[in-house]
Amino acid sequence: MKLFHFSAILANDLSASRLIKPRPSSFNDLFLAVFSCLFLVACLPAESDPIITEARYYHQVDSEKLLQLDGYSVMRKFSGTVKSKQISELNFEVMGKVEHIYADEGDLVVKGQLLASLNTQLLLIEQQNLQAQVQEVNAQMLLVEENLKRITALINNGYASTQNLDELTVQKQILAANKQQLAASLDAKKYQIEHAKIYAPFAGTINQRFIDIGEFINNSEVVFELQQQQINEFKVGIPQHLVAQVRKQKSFNLFINEQT
DSSP, X not given: OHHHHHHHHHHHHHHHHHHHSOOOOOHHHHHHHHHHXXXXXXXXXXXXXXXXXXXXXXXXXXXXXXXXXXXXXXXXXOOEEEEESOEEEEOOSSOEEEEEEOOOTTOEEOTTOEEEEEOOHHHHHHHHHHHHHHHHHHHHHHXXXXXXXXXXXXXXXXXXXXXXXXXXXXXXXXXXXXXXXXXXXXXXXXXXXXXXXXXXXXXXXXXXXXXXXXXXXXXXXXXXXXXXXSOEEEEEOOOGGGHHHHHHOOOOOOOBTTBO
């Protein structure tokens, strides 16, 4: 635009010079006028020039044939808790005073290990008393046996009646019943003495201890809580409509503390 404006002014100056002082056109003037016109034409846009535009891009789609499948797998996750398969609350089968404690909370114990025991002094005294009664009954039975022999001999010789024989026979039966009762009491006392101790029914860990030495406890009080080791189970809730599918699966991935 500046060149065009400059050329126009230059052309006006040339016209003015001709009016003031006309002279024949020289070769230089003619060349300058032709050059200016050609330059102006070159600067103007031509109507016939083509307009360049960007070509539009269209996405191309490839078709694929669908294949029907019998089914598909879906990964599902369920939350649950890992617990010991067996947790037992142990107690004495008899009442008494705690004399010894051989295990404490957190201890690992093996099956059959002695955990605690009661004072059995009173039970031993009662056992001795029953044994003395058995000996007394045995002595009475010996005496009755001897009397039966004598009465039988006297009856055979006609010196005694059968009433004495019947009385001795009944007495012998009573003593036999007493002896049987005392034997049962002795077995019960022996059982109490043996079960005045607690043994671990299986290998595990002592979770809690509820007794102290010198404490008198009843046979209904819990003494230890024992948790079985190395045999755990996973408890998880599963929707009812998925139970049948879960049962068909043979193995599962279990994540505990971010470990598989």
